[in-house]
Amino acid sequence: MSNALGFFYGVSGHKINFQKSSIIGVGVCQEEIGRLAYFIGCKAQNLPFKYLGIPIGGSAKRVSFWEPVFNKFKKHFSGWKAILFSIGGTLTLIKSVLGSLGNYFLSIYRMPKSVVKTLESLRCSVFWGGSLNIRKIHWINWNTALASKKVGGLGIGSLNVLNFSLLYKWRWRGINYRDSLWAQVILDIHGKECFYNMSAKSNGNWNNIVAANKHVHTMGIRSGSVQEQLHSMVGLLPRDLDNSDDRWRISMINHFVWRLLRNGIPTNVNLFGKGVDISTVRCNLCDSGIDDTSHLFRHCPFTCDPRSKINPWVHHNIPDEDPKDKLNWYKGLHLTNFQRQVLEAIMLMWWWHIWKERNNGFHNGHHTSVDDTFTSIVSLSFLWVSNRDWSILLIGMNGK
């Protein structure tokens, strides 16, 4: 064996440092390994061991194998960190927490269903303001939040899909970089067509990757769109945190409207529906209606006052309808794209202010003057429109 490694040095120029190397036996008793290690001058090791942070030789089907990933999650989501973040920060945290370690694991091993479930429920809990041990109300189905913005989600992306995409990438790499050393090894073991017909000649991790790839095909992802799939996958990978206050505010409004359009905001009526013990469902502001979405956003005189200022400002009579129907209304108007955007922005900002006004009124009896509210709506909608890449919500407006 030393001779073989000596030849390897001669051919490649890579010298093996025996003191830093270990010998591991497969199907050989440990005594024999110890004897050989002594002979060669290296260490004797057992399976499983870690290489570049990844366990080698363990079974990815066991939950205990995923312990390092769980620990990483727990470290990020425990204590004050997650709780203190604004909604934008929480979203970024949820998307990025896996970091390189998770991506390493997920690009090599298929996550068992129970692991997916545990990790997703953790992310979901943090998203709704809870933590490892504190569970808060979950207002919208987690799968809806995971879905892409095109179909009305928040584009968080599921870990399951991320896992499949990363595993699928091996096929893509195998076909595109057939000459690379790793691909040659796989081709030698599993046959010349193994990247095309996705086959494995033996059990082992490649077999698991093949199984995951086949599953991707039955789910409907075809080779032609692999590139596109990979692109969308890149979108799921960690991004840098941005600390701008405005950005947080905008994503907070985004998140709020996303919930509003799905009737997932904590009005008294909705809280009651979720089984929360509350003293009254009446509107605390006017005392003449009930605290539900329809009343707050259409009828309550306290929150709907700015209408008298907004309508003349935009030269339109914004109809007295539920938020969702309001969004459909302007589609029938003859407007340029820009005008449409501005109008949309104004409506969103208005709703945000209604909700703020309601909470201020409920919790500390504070009432903002119509003038102040109107000024704030104007400046925020300007901010929104002048930063078009922030207006991410507009894509998912249909409320699907």
Ligand SMILES: [Zn+2]
């Ligand atoms: Zn009211």
